[in-house]
Amino acid sequence: MEDEKRPRPFGRHAAQVAVSAMLAAGLMGAPSAASAEEVAGGGIEQFLPSADSTSIGEDVFGWASPAPAANALSADVLPETFDLRNNDKFGNVVTPVKFQNPWGTCWSFGVVAASETSILSEAAQKRIALPDEAKDLSERHLAWFTYTPLLPDDDSGQGGEGMVSLKEGSARLDSGGTSVFGTSLFSSGIGPVPESEVPYRGKAGKIETKKDDQGNEYPYHYSADDDWSVDEEYRFQQMVEFEESVQLPSPGDYNATAGDEMAAGEHESAAKSYENAERANDAIKQQLYEGRGVAISFCADKSKPEQVTEAGYMNPGNNEDKSWAHYTHDKVPITHAVTIVGWDDNYAKENFGNPDPKTGKVDPATRPHADGAWIVKNSWGSHGEFPNGHPEGWGTDENGDGHGDGYFYLSYWDKTISNPEAFDFSVESVQSEAEYYLAHQYDYMPSSSVFSSGSSYPSSMANVFEAGETEEIRKLTCETTCPNTQVTFEAYLLDEGATLPTEGQKLVAVERTFDWGGFHTVELTDDQAFTLDAGDRFSVVVTQRCLDDGKTYISWDIGVGKDTLEQVQGSEEAAQVVLPSYYSEGVVNEGESFLYGFADGGENSEWMDFSEVSAVLQESGYEADNPPIKAYGYPVEEGGDDPATEQDIGQLEDAIKDARNDLAQTVVSADGSDVAKGTPWVTQAAHDAFEAAIASAETAVGAERPLTGDIERAAADLAAAREAFDAAKADGLKEAGGSGGSGGGSEEKPDAGSDGKGDGALVRTGDDATLGIAVACVGGLSALAAGAAVAMRRFIGKE
Template sequence: MKRASKILRDVCGLILASALAFVPIAAVHSCAQAHPLVNASGAESEDVDTADEIDAQALNSYYLTNGNFATSVKLQNPWGACWAFAIASAVESSILKAQAKLDGTYSSYEQEASEASSPKLSDLNDAIDISERAIAWLSHELQDEASAGTQAGEGLYRTDPSDYTTQLAGGNFSIVEAALATRQELLLESSAPYQYNGYYPGAAPWYSDASSGADARRQDWSLNNALRNTNDVGWYVSDIVNLASPAVMEYDPSNETVRYIGYDANATREIKQALVDIGAVAISLEAETSLPGDARSASHFDYNTWAQYDAASSIFTNHAVTIVGWDDSYSASNFSGTESGQPPANGAWLCKNNWGSDALYNALGGSSDATHWGISDNGKSSGFFWLSYYDHTITSPVAFEVKPTESAHNNIYQYDYLGVSEYSEPSSYVDILRVGNVFTAEKTELVKSITAQTFHENEVVSYWIYTLPMKNDGEDNNNGTLAASADCTFEHAGFHEIELDSPVLVAAGQQFAVVERVKANTGTDTDAAEASYLNLELAFKNPPTGDIPVETMAQVVSNPGETYISIQPDSWMSLQEFNDWYSDTQNGTPDMIFGNALIKALTNDTSMSNDSQVYKLVCLNE
């Protein structure tokens, strides 16, 4: 990834022929980021239960389970699909919170969450159940024309489709975040149940693996790609909040390892506030195993208290779970049975695992298969556990803001279906870099919102929206009129939906450009005031070397006229020109290829797009 940094420093001195010329920056306006709650009709609700915001730091404990804001424990067997389960659980929690606000029941539930002395671990709220299978399967399938139009062929694919062990395994949060940002892969469990095709009661259990004498992974778990855009959940993810991790880590290139270097108390506070404001938070960590089959072999887990504290110095994450609460008073002595000993202070997260519960196995008719994993709840294993605030392996905390689909914009223009799947973060360099996507309006519409991606806390996104003149035969379309601009500062990294102060009108067939500069706040010696990200998609051409097999590879698809890059003021190069130049620097054998800009445009229909409406130009004389 860092190789791209040198590429940009080398290319900064180039002056390429302008492929697309925009007018100079005019005025900079304020950044409107309103996210109003809406009622079922899509209008703003005046009677939504908007209780006073709660300061999470004032609470000693807080449990989403007690507030009816968490769903029950699920079972990821027979796949290593913990990443899909953790994110599905977090989104479910966010929906439950948002729905309670719409229903007017939020205040009473939130009071239960913040005043409970102990966590509720059973009889949880399953009013929403998101399909983990849809997330895990579709994340490994390339887009087709029906799902992505001219970007068909973009996405991730399994390197060996014949290998049944990779069908739903192998993934990370970035992959799912990219998919949810496109408003894909969010389905109800009933539409894509977590079981193989052809499963019937009495057949080999869908959760069986090789250790049980049967292996359900050998069955067909495929899904029709047409499901990708079928959102029957009633909600969509509008913003993705990537939080800082309490465990601060650093990559050591000398031995290609990740090292723990300290604890960030502020990150703990931010996760708490996200639990209160948004819902459950998905995290990665180094667990006893990535699958429940080997459930009691770890040295960093106390099975008497069902509590984990891992003080490893070299970190390798292998599992994903969901934080659903906390207890500041949870005693450090409860971790004394771990190899790492007691953490430096009290305090623990209540975490929801994906390894089933006694109640779930009983409901499946497989009580004899139960792993009996998790905190005891009336003598039954619950599937929950405690995780010390100070565990060295906590990484990638993420929460998801949601909105009802009734409030969604009518249309979404996007080219970036791969998104950030291959990124921890894009390379940055010291200069002012802008990227832009050019879209063509399918009908007369109002551009209401755009999106942006940031990668660290408190980063600034500057955007400019240009309307381009209608094309005439033989006439170049290379000048634009500035219609909107703003600077937006985002407290947290992630995917952001930015509502415009004033919508921009575009006519059917008209092109419009959305240009962004994302100022990098890398925390290094780089001058943050001048550093910019290369916020483009990225796919590596060859699998990385190493002992860990590569199960998926990425593929970008970009077409002429979609994305442009500006290195020098008023000088633009096409994405194709940039990739050609990069290929030349690598003697025609590039190790990576860049895709479209990470920018989307969200529009609403207007009555002017209705053929039944007639409009006349009336000239008024003084």
């Protein structure tokens, strides 16, 4: 079916800031169809950006109200220091530092590092044994397909859609990027894949060398003079299913504003801006405390380890006092992307500021106003072996050997910290035996710009899909911008000949509230999931209401078209900005996506085909993508809709009974130190995962008309959950009559060296098997514009 892709389990199948679409609007003018008077009347104009509604650099993922509901844990709850490399919650869940040379792919390394940590920490919590391949993901796969559009003849109906680099061949990897590209690709079933399958090197493995201080030559990094392309067959390969991205407010925006206010003598306003920065910092800390690395963008004073600049934002200091302290005290464009893996509230502000080489003194203006720093993982290598290590190393000396290990400290109060984003995956999917799933979607155009609009009138967006085979829809997705947004999902089975997304039978309505902006997946219960036959047309309608300002929001990704980029390049203003090295190609077909908004001054509301909006935008030089609304379906085996046999139901009931007994006999503990020897224990996360599988199986057998497919799926899921639960069990440590064991306080972690074999999609099942997961796609993302704010998702360029 055109609107679906089939991401496959892997192996089961044969230093610039870019001008955004909105910056182009500033240089070339907004779409001529939009004006304040026209917007007030509703119709198509309400969905178009205008000169008045365009806001460059505004953080659309920031709070919509000066007094929003609390989203993050307070500083009173969070510890003063926390490090994902060494903690009592997860152990060490940070993968080794890597080396991005020869390309400007820091953003891809930031995304992958954050993703690896998220996967490892969740596996540790749920005691899921991961194969080694799941601990080292491919940066090259992500970067290559970000700048490689769908093939023109792609069967999705979206052929040619994507971002097109102006750099030819392998050099497209030097086009720069931002962490949101990870969300765009992963949610479409494009990665992540193992590093072992798409390694960070050219196909010939050519190497660039360097000489040390003694003149000895050593391998430095893989050469750019090679073929770094990735074969098309790898595009829709996925090792673990993507579940959510968390796009947080940017503390750098508030820090920069506070600095301006302080300079203007507006101390009260500055204090409020710093309070917002602290709240944004707490949001980042919460993600870290939950086991997720956080990818960010910022302005580095150099974009390659061997460069030296006069900016003085980094104080390398010395390894004895662990300086390597960075603080960007100017309002400057971002140039680099990294991953935050911890924090230290007590890291002294005196560590920041690069001393004058002549006087040895530090200008007070180059130091932050308060203590506190992030612990940051870079992608400039470390001291160690090729390809990720080099003799000189870089960054703080973590192991005391006198060489840099790839980390540094970044002040909380840096004025450029932007785009903080964390990634969450369904780690349980490693246990899935499914060969593929079907991702209904239309949005394949990654973009660094988003158009977001809030309205006091009702507004919604919808995508219409068609089932290509008998399948069960079990997940619905959307993307939000504002924190604290309530989302209502409605799915309809459309009537024959229906032309609007609500003309049919409503199958399900689900409501969720999301603390932060980003990509979100809602898993339907067995009662909510619905089965479709091949040829059935259905729709997913999404309504988003921000609980802080009461407005309904719609948004879509937007990019600069090829013609617009060429016009901008030839303008006088082009000399004042850094232009992108890519353009966008959007494909929006009639009948795919719809927007619901007001008409006749708000007296009536109506649905409008998004292709009409896209066409007007395209005439003005913009490229728009469909709303990022997706539906994930899973194939139904033949006969799955038949009534289940009493024998199958009885066997599942027996399995449920055994599972309940096992659950009741297993103690929940943090580390087993309070559990007597001879008594099995599991973590709370492992207990809850098994409990959820049992409850789901009970729902299946308790249905009014149990179906074969539902019973078989529930039995398989329960068996997989049982296996994971058994693997998570450990023996208690407490001696008889004692108060605790010697292992108190240290949770047992999965053995990093184990082969992690099992029967899941992420697991090798034989010597010749490789890893993966497959996806089928249909999707989109939309927008509205009464009081619209169009913002640039900051873009990182070449290092």
